[in-house]
Amino acid sequence: MKRRDFAAAIAASPLAWAQSRTGPAPTPGAAPTSPVAIARCPDYGSALTPALRTLMDQLGGLSRLVRGKTVALKVNLTGAGNQRLGHSPLEHTHWTHPAVIGSLIRLMADAGARRIRILESPWQTANTVEEVMLEAGWEPRHLLNAASHASTRIEMENTNYLGQGKSYHKFTTPNGGLMFPAYYLNHSYADCDVFVSIAKLKEHATAGITMSLKNCFGITPCTIYGDGAGVDEPSPVPKGGRGAVCHGGQRQPSRIAPGELHPGSPRQGGYRVPRIVADLCAARPIHLALIDGIYSMTGGEGPWNRGVGLIKPGVLIAGANPATTDAVGAALMGFDPMASRGTAPFETCDNTLEFAEQHGIGTRDLSRIEVIGVPIAEARTPYRKARG
């Protein structure tokens, strides 16, 4: 299917928009495909918003997706807000840059979004997302005021606990699930019409790569899926990371949520995390994937990893299908999205893209993915070569 066919197929609802971008329903061996747009963007200055606008236009335009809708933006603010890689600001290495978030908010507001909610489950805290940003030296008001007119409401919510909701929302995993049959999440992931994952172009110590799919590992509230989660009921505030429940499987989530399907399966992060990520993205579909690959880091997902370094790929990547978008992102980092466990960057883990494909989210086969804008070969910045 070509772009013009997509444009013709787009209907008014986000679901239809997403479906039109993801092609036909999955059939064995043929997960849906969808175009991915790549733009060069050397820094976070004046070139950013035009580049982003072009990407969105190439995908069919934001208006049809967000007009009159509530949009949830899951950003990537992993780790503590006061931990940097050297002297580099967090947004230059492992956090989604606020200029990217702000530019997308502005474009969505211009396109008629009614309400835009910035969501994140920050590291081990029930503090507001605004406070987490302040800790990192950001000014959250810049994001809350990013819309050019007042008719779009902008909010933030910490989704690492119950937050402003009355109860957690159950998301059932299609096809039964690979790790958990359902996930209990903060209400914000249900109370939205459009769900967007704004990720960073990074490697990941546990999952090999992290982009729009892996970004959604962080939608699990640590009050249920954290080390300090209550045994029966969720804890009031998040305590600990997701090591014991999600990475290592040493314990089960709070009983409010169903336990894992295969208690005899390996207790290894490299086995579990890719499956959980694919489950989550199947249970809570992503309508738009945006990857900040302007500045980033190599060797891991945060400054806490060993052997990490700075890199400036100078690209933005977007698509309506997170699997095809991440597959292109992997290729831009110099990796083969079809690679299996044991092959870079999946030396010690399974390939999340493979499970996303199995779940029918989207294909990872580059030969089936239309790339719009800058060709992959021209935009590629091999991360492992940059590490030396």
Place this chain on the structure above:
Amino acid sequence: MDDPKRLIPMRWPAAWSEPSRLAALEGEPINCLLFDDPAACAAVRQAALRKGFAVEQPASVQRITEGIWPGLARQSGRGTVAAPTGPPWLDSNGWRIRLAQTLAPGKPVWIDAAVPSDLIPMLGPQHLALAVADAAAYGAIWVFQPWPSFDLASTACRTLFDTLKFFEAHADWRGFLPWARLGIVSSFQGDSEFLSGEVLNLASRRGLAYRALLPAGLKPGALAGLRALLLLDEAPPPAPDLAAIHAFVQSGGLVIAPSGVAQLLPAGTVLHNTPPGYRARGVGKGRVAEPVEPWSDPYEVAGSVHALLSRRNDYAAIFNAQSMTPFVQQSPDGRRTLIHLPNYALRSNPGALPSVRLPAAARKVRWYVAPLEESRELPLVATEGFHEVQLPDAPVYSALSVE
């Protein structure tokens, strides 16, 4: 705050009976010797008096505060101890010193904390330098207590003396006041002692800009510059002080208090978006917040108070400082701000050197590293609405003077 004759003490080991050892202290900062058993070292005591040393018995020195050996908290045989958030626990005397200064204003504070016996075999110069700096940064003096085999001519001792000299050379810093946006109010005694002490400890650890206040001292001047008051005691403050608190909240301040105390303040509009476990109301131009359940966990109290106050009220954002407890002071004329950065890890991570995001008003930054005499100006890197300073390596103690 200083002594008329500033005394810098050392406990003299009973096993050192030879007066000749005093020669090692000549020309050095230590000028006061403490003898637990004066009879055991009579000759040394007499010689010390002849040489001009002040001589005292520790039991008679009221200014001594029992302290803790500063550093990364250790469990015997199990390495360092992590906090609930992941960063290591730090043992620091800073909060004890600030509390002692609140309880006895104007009196010098001496911190008594012996080197742990299991640390002695691996003790390096940096350990002694940190013990000095951990007290001196807060305006106190660490009481050095050598053990019988300690060599007063060693490198470690040289570093100790040089670090003491460093802080004596910056005597003006002792006149600086804590830069505070939060008043932590308690009797710090009785039923409140544990919670209030631990809240001070953990507030320091978070870099919360606080000053400790007694409930009977809430005169308007005492609240100057504060944005919030944390009332920790279940007992209500005396009526005049409650009136001062009322005026504080009416004029825009935030008051965080147990329900029994918060209910003594006027009713107001219910506010939403409070941290979990709190309810808040708008009163006048300010806010009153109270915990839904009585406070029990000082760690959660410190964290939620920081969230209620907002990091917007921090003087600076400091990065890669997980092993530090930044302490911010201001000169009496308000023209200089000093950020003390003791590093309890006693080592730096070259891949994760600290950086500090300062207010846009910062114009000049000078960097001091104990025990070096030299200081140097650091360049300010302009960022959006802020200035940043990128700190070089400083494994034990450094300070930024900001103008």
